[in-house]
Amino acid sequence: MQLKQENGFQLVPEEIEIKEPKRTRAIIIDNPANPTGAVYSKKVLEKIAGLAIENDLLILSDEAYEKFVYKGKHISISSLNGMQDYVLTLHSFSKTYGMAGFRVGYAAGPKKVRGCPFVS
């Protein structure tokens, strides 16, 4: 899918698809997105959430820039109904707290991470 500047580099829900379901293990999203600054709409997030449920996929949601939203509202995909078991939310201290040199970040999600043999 090609992102377009004229619509704020937004994803188009109808165009989001999983091209190779058999080979897909996870969906990675970057919301708010770097470098476009796009903040995904609820419709986009619902489409991605639906695909994750249908295909039993983990979502890795990089939300390092959630505190840098100047237009619109940031919604974490993990806050959508029923998604807490599907999402690992990733955060970095580099952006929010200006602590790039510390190399600190964290992941928040369910105890049992979908499809991950190392975490139970």
Ligand SMILES: Cc1ncc(COP(=O)(O)O)c(C=O)c1O
């Ligand atoms: C969207 C996004 N997530 C995560 C990171 C990683 O940040 P860091 O490695 O400084 O924790 C970056 C770095 O630029 C980023 O742009």
